[in-house]
Every structure is written in structure tokens, then in C-alpha cells.
């Protein structure tokens with residue numbers, strides 16, 4: 456089934472909403488809960504396709520994962536066993552990569568698979584450190600389906616080749632079951648949700664500063680985790696980015712996002728909005744011991760172009776498509792560097808974002824890992840190819856809220872991988888996102 460949608464300008468957006476639970480934290484809570492002895496309760500879990508796939512994979516290893524009510528789940532860990540069937544991770548890079556690490560640590564044999572997009576994404580970045588740890592795998596050209604061969608991993612010293620929290624977390628999760636210590640050097644820091652959550656499950660880990668803002672993580676091997684009590688999942692800053700972006704480009708808007716996680720490795724988009732001149736206020740509302748949380752209010756103000764250097768990219772890596780849309784409405788030329796990783800996300804997001812903007816009348820230049828956008832008053836009217844990528848779909852729909860002519864997308868279904876309530880929530884703020892047609896069956 457293909458669902459095409461149209462987004463058109465209707466006036467200012469107003470209101471206060473809570474974004475859904477954070478996707479990164481949701482995956483980790485399920486996986487750590489599945490490894491721990493006893494029952495963990497997770498509240499505010501993101502009930503989106505990517506996370507639900509991880510829930511069923513964790514079940515596939517023998518843990519009990521049960522939905523108790525909206526967003527409220529229990530996970531009772533088990534000694535992991537080798538699943539008879541391949542585990543299907545759907546569209547989720549985080550799910551596949553973190554689960555590979557966890558499975559390697561538990562010594563199980565397992566095959567992971569995913570949808571067409573995930574089958575195209577690089578997995579060698581996980582298989583290489585796992586091989587160093589002594590875990591053999593079978594994969595054609597480093598892509599899914601991947602078969603891991605069970606065995607006892609050994610701790611390694613590993614320097615992250617890129618600032619990827621998925622690689623870092625996979626090595627940490629494998630290290631939990633390893634013989635000996637695992638040491639990870641992280642020259643450029645990236646999101647640290649695994650490190651923050653581990654102690655709640657009795658996990659031991661020390662973090663030392665490395666010169667230049669980096670870190671060295673030391674994780675003892677052979678750890679037995681214990682249930683994490685209640686793990687609250689804060690609001691997802693990457694989802695909050697869409698209504699905030701809409702308020703930033705639609706004149707007269709005032710929108711509040713409640714309970715948004717403000718982990719310093721995830722706030723790059725909010726900092727970029729402020730640097731462009733958006734009137735964004737942040738009121739901390741708690742959560743300091745695990746993940747910080749705040750209410751964010753954005754009042755429309757005219758925007759100016761910015762330059763974001765490569766070292767900042769990990770702090771807003773998933774937000775670049777929507778940031779590029781915002782830049783299209785800012786006076787001047789914006790430039791974003793260090794975007795090579797965008798080429799291996801759910802789609803080639805650098806190419807898909809450039810095409811999205813061009814289809815709506817924006818002048819854009821790209822290189823292998825950068826983009827330049829000439830901002831102004833884009834006319835819109837474009838038909839956007841989403842390449843089955845949720846973030847491209849939501850970015851295009853937000854653009855249509857501010858352009859003279861409506862923006863259409865070829866498929867809204869993938870939005871369900873990270874933000875199932877997106878369309879209703881945006882329309883509740885005053886947007887006009889409407890289905891165009893449904894083809895096939």
C-alpha cells in the first residue's frame with residue numbers, strides 16, 4: 456500500500472504537546488532489561504515499529520517482554536538462547552546493531568535480517584570489532600542477513616573509527632559477556648545513553664577524559680545485570696525537532712514541547728535553531744540523574760543562515776534533513792559539513808534532502824559530505840520522493856506548512872518507524888496534512 460500525503464499552509468501553529476518516547480533510550484531499555492535478572496518496568500516506551508521489532512527480537516532470545524498499558528512495558532531477563540528462526544529488525548539500524556553486540560556477548564548463534572533499506576546499510580562496522588573480540592560472522596559484503604556464530608568474546612581495546620553510538624554500544628554490550636576488560640576510546644564524543652543506563656542495571660563502567668573532549672570507557676567483563684527497577688523514557692528530541700521546526704518557519708507560531716530529553720549529545724538541533732535567531736526557551740523539568748528533561752517553547756522569529764562544522768555533526772545527525780528545511784527559510788546561505796554518515800542512513804539522506812529542497816524551488820549545492828542551501832521564501836509545490844525514509848517524509852510535510860504551494864510526499868507509511876502519531880499531532884497544532892490517495896492493497 457502506498458499512501459501519498461499533502462501538506463499545505465494554513466496559518467500559525469499553536470499549542471503544547473509531548474513528543475513520543477526517545478527511540479535510542481527505548482531500544483536500550485528493552486535490551487538491557489532482556490539481559491538482566493528480574494523484571495524491569497519501562498514507562499513512556501516509544502511504541503513505534505523500530506522499537507517493537509527490538510521488543511520481539513529480545514523475546515526471540517528467551518526474555519519475557521510484555522505490554523502492560525500505553526507505553527508501559529515489563530521485561531523479564533533470561534539467559535539468552537540461540538533462536539531457531541532469523542530475527543527481523545525491520546528498518547532499524549539501532550536495533551540490528553545493538554542486538555548484534557548483545558547477542559555476541561551472550562555467546563548465542565543467531566541470524567539477523569531486516570527490510571530492504573536495512574539490508575543495504577553497512578554492518579561491517581559492527582562485525583569488525585566483534586571479530587577482534589573473537590566472534591565469527593557470516594555476511595555477504597558486510598550486509599544483512601548476518602549470521603553470528605556463538606562463542607565467548609574476549610575484551611579488546613577499541614578506538615572508535617567514527618563517532619557512532621551504535622558501534623560504541625554494540626562493543627559495550629558484547630563486552631558485558633566478555634572475558635576480560637573492554638576499553639573503548641571515543642575521540643569525538645557521541646550519544647551516551649548506554650553508558651548512562653548501564654549503572655541502573657547494576658552495570659559497571661568507568662569513564663575517563665581523553666584529550667580534546669574525547670573519552671575512554673572501561674567496562675569489566677563477565678557482568679551479570681540486575682533488573683533496572685523503573686526506567687522512564689524521556690521525550691525524543693529528534694521527534695520534537697519537527698514541530699519546533701514547523702514553528703520556526705511558520706510566521707506567528709508559538710509551540711511548546713513538554714518533557715523533551717536534553718542529553719547534551721542530542722541538543723545540536725536546538726542550538727542550531729537558537730543560532731539562526733529562533734526564539735527558543737528551555738525550562739529544565741528534571742531527570743538530572745539519568746537523562747535531563749526540559750520543556751521547550753519556540754516563538755516564531757525571522758531566521759538567518761548558519762554554518763555548522765563537522766565536529767558538531769554527531770549532536771544532530773538525525774536532524775539534518777529537517778534542519779536543511781529550516782535553512783531554506785533563513786536569510787543567506789547555510790552550510791553544514793561532516794555529513795558523510797547521512798549517506799548510509801535509511802536512505803542516502805544527503806541526496807534525498809537536496810532533492811526535497813530542489814523540488815520545492817530551493818537552490819542547493821552538495822559535495823560528498825556537505826550541503827549548502829540558499830535560504831529565502833521557497834515556493835513549494837514539489838512532489839517529494841521519500842525513499843521510504845521517515846525523516847525525509849516528516850521534513851517534507853513540515854516544509855509544506857510554510858510554502859506558498861503545498862508539498863506532497865509519495866509515502867507517509869514509514870513515519871510509523873519513529874513517530875506514529877506525527878500527522879495527528881501536527882494537525883492538532885494547526886497544520887493541514889491530508890491524505891491524497893491510496894493505491895494498491
Ligand SMILES: O=C(O)C1=C[C@@H](OP(=O)(O)O)[C@@H](O)[C@H](O)C1
Pocket residue numbers: 478479480549618619620621622624646772773796
Ligand atoms: O545509538 C543510537 O541510538 C543512534 C545512533 C545514531 O547512529 P550512528 O551510531 O550510526 O551514528 C543515530 O543516527 C541513530 O538514529 C540512533
Ligand SMILES: C=C(OP(=O)(O)O)C(=O)O
Pocket residue numbers: 505546547548549550773800801846873
Ligand atoms: C538513523 C536512524 O535510525 P536507525 O539508524 O536506528 O535506523 C533515524 O532514526 O534517523
